[in-house]
Amino acid sequence: MKYCFSKRIQKTPKSFIREILKVTQQPEVISFAGGLPNPSLIDTEGILEAAETVIKEDGRNALQYSNTEGYLPLREYIAERYRKRYGLLISSDEILITNGSQQCLDLLGKILIDKDDAVLIERPGYLGAIQAFSLYEPEFFSVGLFEDGPDTNELQNIVSEENPKIFYGIPNSQNPSGITYSREKREEIGEILSDTDTLFIEDDAYGELNFTDEIFEPVKKYLPDLGVMTGSFSKIISPGMRLGWICAPTEIIDKISTAKQASDLHSNYLSQRIITQYLQTNDIDIHIQKIRSEYSNRCSFMTRLMDEMFPAEIGHTSPKGGMFIWLTLPQNISSQKLFEKAMEKNVAILPGYPFYVNGGGDNTVRINFSNSDEDDIRKGIEVLSDIFADTDKIKK
Template sequence: MDTLFSDRISDVPQSFIREILKVTLDDSIISFAGGLPNRNLFPVKELQQAADSVFTEAGREVLQYANSEGYLPLRQYISERYRIKQQLDIPPENILITTGSQQGLDLLGKIFINNGDGVAIEEPGYLGAIQAFSMYRPLFKGIPVTEEGMDTKRLKSALEENNIKLIYTVPNFQNPAGISYSSTNREEVAQIVSQTQSTLIQDDPYGDLRFTGQAKQNFQSLIPDQCVLLGSFSKTIAPSLRIGWLAAKPQLMEKLLIAKQASDLHTDYLAQRILYQFLADNDLDAHIQTIIRAYGEQKQTMVQSIKQYFPPDVRFTNPEGGMFLWITLPEQLSAMTLFKTALKEKVAFVPGTPFYVDREDTNTLRLNFSCMDNATIETGIQRLGAAIRSLAKEKDNSI
């Protein structure tokens, strides 16, 4: 039967998180596994009002086919927001509405990657990008990230030694580690990339969700001719709308539009119109502030609980925003083994392995703090701490 399928599909890994979510359907399990926004913060009433307005004012129009680029007023809104928030001049014609930013990754893979082409990706890196690009059978080059950002020596070496076409980055509150590139690191990365013909992708789904610290420079302002931006409304409004965008220079937009038309003709037009009506009728920044207050408190609860319940030799990141933090266990402990132990304690997480392109097991794991209340976070971290201590004791007894 397998001979009937294309070679490329055999190279694409399953979404490890989707498989884990099946395990955590048990209501008694506290799950830090999913990258889920907090459903209690979804603007349900406001979106319902926006939908009513759209159907009342343009019901027949919004049920028709639409253009591939996306609803122009929505692209104008994104363009203006870039200008106000990041001082970037990105005209609407350089913005393509996509079915989530995940589709943006797929489109970039389609237009750039031939079999065996190099793709530099953060290590650990976003597994959705690994999955999307794997379809095109690239040669991945993992570039380690620290709390300062991408390892510039390793990046420079990879670019010099390989045909690297794409460099994938999440410089703000990175998924999975929660780190943000420093200003110095961004400048160094941009300088290195500017000496090549590679294209850097800045994926920024979490950039608006900053709790502390100051926003850093966008790669678009540092290397405008070599940067593609990805954005999404999934983390600020609602993920089920599946509306993201891609911003790129005109030469790329022509190819991206062809790839988009071959993929789905256009992103859900009704959802675009409802989203734009919501944005026109409501203060997005006020809504985001509500999210920031909640997530900031939840992150702080998780950090304090880790300090209280985890063994002192467990290290963790303390992000300035976003939805995740990253745990590093003592070297002798396996996160995959811990996952099985933790399930017995009724708590789940994502082991670090799927966030790397060349590892079978690691001592790292990702925790999500955005989708549950403070009391549940503390209980879950207490359970996970007990699982870590139990595994460490077993390991010590086996030596």
């Protein structure tokens, strides 16, 4: 049978991460490939208590259909947290609840991107965004990253010459690189985009996972009318509950709401009620600090082992937060071959080339540190170190 699939789905790449995760589920595999929060840091008892309270006290309503924008007390909580953390005066009308922050990207693509529109993304860029936006057949452009954020000279040139519809970026603990934008880079992006029609889509999935005491103000602070922020409860409460949100001007929220109505009517209402109850009865900041501390320790442990065991020519980022470290290998080394050799020894990594929209990156690797304990981190780094000791097997 020959099925007549749309041209757009035939052009959309599969999620490289999801395909790799299929082969890393065996218990003997040490996986640095995914981006999973550590299961030991999910507050199962607190969530169970919140769920029981919601079901017992208002179960029939919590199990009913709801409105598209999301549960008002949850939206009010998110808006108030923006005010407390960043001084942003956001109303609940500027918040819409989604099925994880990944759905944010799909909805934004639906309402903003037409075929052949210019879309700007970081280089390397988040694979989930590349896949989500690819469905709408844009022309991708990419801007390189330094240790403190985007190459603003390159950004200025692309914005001036291509007038992109959107610039999608992750200023805090970027996925895949782990890079965090400096305050100066955030201000520069605001200056470059302020007199344009380019929307900055600011993915803040990792903003709460900052290892330092420094407060990194969002780019939206410099672009109140051109800034759209997305957030997620996946990294700080539970990924399985699939709840995120979009923060945007009300005119944009209205269009997103229409697109969401055509997609799934509303996000999981029971999950919204449970998370709201959880937030009202638990100190989320204490819980987040515990996650930060654990991830900071694992990240430091992994980078120390890399410095001790890897050849000097293998570079890595030193993240200030998040869940990922980015390796840069010598140009003659293939990250795909490294992946294959590591898998033979039951260690999974993620080759970096799928994070590049216009080719390149075949000597880069994304490494996750959040989902492994210290024993597995040591074993996995030792395996990679042994492979690097015989580079002839992983040369291009």
